[in-house]
Amino acid sequence: MAECEFCEEDFEDEMELHAHWREHEDELNSHQKEEMKKAERKKEEEKDRKRKKRKQYMIYGSAGILALGLAALIIPQFIPDSGSTGQFNITAEGQPVIGSENASVTVVEFGDYSCPACRTFEMDTYPQLKQNYIDTGEVKFSFVNLAFLGPDSQEAAVAGECVYRQNETEFWKYHKSIYDNQGSEQGWATQELLMDLARENTEGLDYEQLSSCISGRDTAEQVRTERGIANSNSVSSTPTVFVNGDKVNGNSYAAIKTAIDSELQN
Secondary structure, eight states, X not given: OEEOTTTOOEESSHHHHHHHXXXXXGGOOHHHHHHHHHHHHHHHHXXXXXXXXXXXXXXXXXXXXXXXXXXXXXXXXXXXXXXXXXXXXXXXXXXXXXXXXXXXXXXXXXXXXXXHHHHHIIIIIHHXXXXXXXXXXXXXXXXXXXXXXXXXXXXXXXXXXXXXXXXXXXXXXXHHHHHHTOOOSTTOSOHHHHHHHHHHHOOSOXXXXXXXXXXXXXXXXXXXXXXXXXXXXXXXXXXEEEETTEEOSSOSHHHHHHHHHHHHHO
């Protein structure tokens, strides 16, 4: 730890301290100003390195998606049918929720962070739902993990749950950032990437605690529980969407809109 002699604020290391000195520039001697500039240059170099890494992940992800073909963007990812009776028991209880508590319609998405169709849903469909229904107070939206496409799906889901444990509002920023950086080659969801995304896209979290949660896989049991919820409700593909407990036939905005409008008219 390093303490600022001007305001007594604590910092993790000297580089962070020296960069902070910009707030006390008028009080610095020449040597301290030089140290401040060095720290700022190092921080900028680190940001540039991370930006290049993000770009590399996106290139890998884009290459993988192209390799899967255009159909992978629109056709859901499937798992074997669990043999459920088809009686649905879908709620948002215990899951991250965005929207008014008083909304009369609840939309629940089952998704996988490695699923290209889920990324398309997040980039194209969800923003329309948010603008037209969630932000108006008519709909509340919830996300449930169905992490079945491999180790990266599991790691990303665990990280998302770790963020949700600390702050539900920040979860949604983190949720989007994972899809923004979705890769297709095995091993894309590294702890380094997952922590970088948290630091760059969320605010006010205890990042040391978050790192411990992710590395210790503290939320793995919750991720398994959510897959069990999916299986018991005959959810065999991602993304799968429910509106007030009823399964929507398809995951397009038009199909979900029709289901929502029907519920709002009741």
